[in-house]
Amino acid sequence: MARLPSSTARGRRTRSLIYIFAAVAIVVGVVVFVYRPGPPAGVEAGNPLDRNLNMPIEANAARLTANPTPAQPQPQTRDIEPTPVAETPAEPGEPDIQPAVVIPALPVVPVGGSADPKVSAMILRAADLANANRVVEARDVLNGALALTMTAQQRTYVRTQLSRISQEWLFSRSVLPEDRLCTAYRVQPGDHLTSIAARCKVPYELLMDINGIKRPELLKAGETIKVINGPFHVRIYRSTYTMDVYLQNTLVRTYNVGLGKPGHETPTGLWVVKNRMIKPRWTDPDTGRVYEPTDPDYPLGSRWIGLEGKKGAALGRDGFAIHGTNKPEEIGTNTSRGCIRLHNGDAVTVYNMLKEGLSQVEVMD
Incomplete structure (x- = not known):
């Protein structure tokens, strides 16, 4: 038969439980004291950081950027060889799209000759300026390098x-800031896009294209548009089948061209732009066939820029032009009757830059 515990045994048990609870309480207190939360690393105890949470956003931004975290160095990518600009034909009316601005460094010793140290230094300087978004300065440095003696590879690189x-x-x-060639213009009452372009010595089509203007009559007084301080000029090199387009004295772009075949060589000398037309009717002087713009084998492509000879072998010559083609595979060859052929997309862009009576075209060997 079970016995009830005596009062003495119950007292001993109660005291034992009290001792155990007291010991547990002491251990917990020690742990809390040792491992209590402290201030963040690098901050002194008692620093009232939470007050910054009540600061205005602008003040917090200024505080955070006062001592910015050092940026991690990024690897620099430099092309070993210059990459020529792709001359991909575009549809008529669509401007050519160029790659993003990337100016890699020129090799110290280019293939085929010794590099001019001054030119190489200017190219590196232009790369640094472009990487710092100082595009106009980079342009002017590169354009200045063209006046110096350089290797063929350097000249191709700078043009590219x-x-x-x-x-x-x-x-x-x-x-862009400090650009003497391009400026902003606020349209005045009574202004027309054609009159603005005439004052700037450029075709109105260029201002339409750059400013995204669909039709000239949509221009409104009070609008601010970008204007170009022309005129543009062209220099064509027969030996390399290339065309350099300049805005005043600054090289803008280089294009590949087709030239006259033996017996119909493209005459050297100075020409001036006589007229500009979009797909005019044309009579083949050899066969007498009249081509209409809608003919599937129409040979003049997207644009016609008529030329008038002024100096050299070009003096007094007429009937020559810069125009597009229906045979893009013949660009870079001597297959025309003396005219200068361009890819159709390039012909549109050049057409939009050259101004009748003002733009000069120099053909040289």
Whole structure:
């Protein structure tokens, strides 16, 4: 038969439980004291950081940027060889699109000759300026290098980079700081796009293209548009089948061209732009066939820029032109009757830059 515990045994048990609870309480207190939360690393105890939470956003931003975290160095990518600008034909009316501005460094010793140290230094300087978004300064440094003696590879490289960089300073709506060639203009009452373009010595189509104006009559007084201080000029090199387009004295782009075949060589000398037409009717002087713009084998492509000879072998010559083609595979060859052929997309862009009576075209060997 079970016995009830005596009062003495119950007292001993109660005291034992009290001792155990007291010991547990002491241990917990020690743990809390040792491992209590402290201030964040690098902050002194008692620093009232929470007061910053009540600061205005602008003040917090200033505080955070006062001692910015050092940026991690990024690997720099430099092309070993210059990459020529792609001359991809575009549909008529669509401007050529150039790659983003990237100016890699020129090799110290280019293939085929010794690099001019001064030119190489200017190219590196232009790369640094472009990487710092100082595009106009980079353009002017590269353009200045063209006046120096350099290897063929250096000259090709500089032309290529100037062609690429023009997409940012010229063929965009942006007006970059300190650019003497492109400015912002506020349209005045009574202004027309044609009159604005005439004062700037450029075709109105260029201002339409750059500013995204669909029709000239949509221009409104009070609007601010980008204007180009022309005129543009052209220099064509028969030995390399290339065309350099300049805005005043600054190289804008280089294009590949087709030239006259033996017996119908493209005459050297100075020409001036006589007229500009979109797909005019044309009579083949050899066969007498009359081509209409709608003919599937129409040979003149997207644009016609008529020329008038002024000096050299070009003096007194007429009937020559810069125009598009229906045979893009013949660009870079001597197959025309003396005219200068372009890819159709390039012909549209050049057409939009050259002004009748003002733009000069120099053909040289």
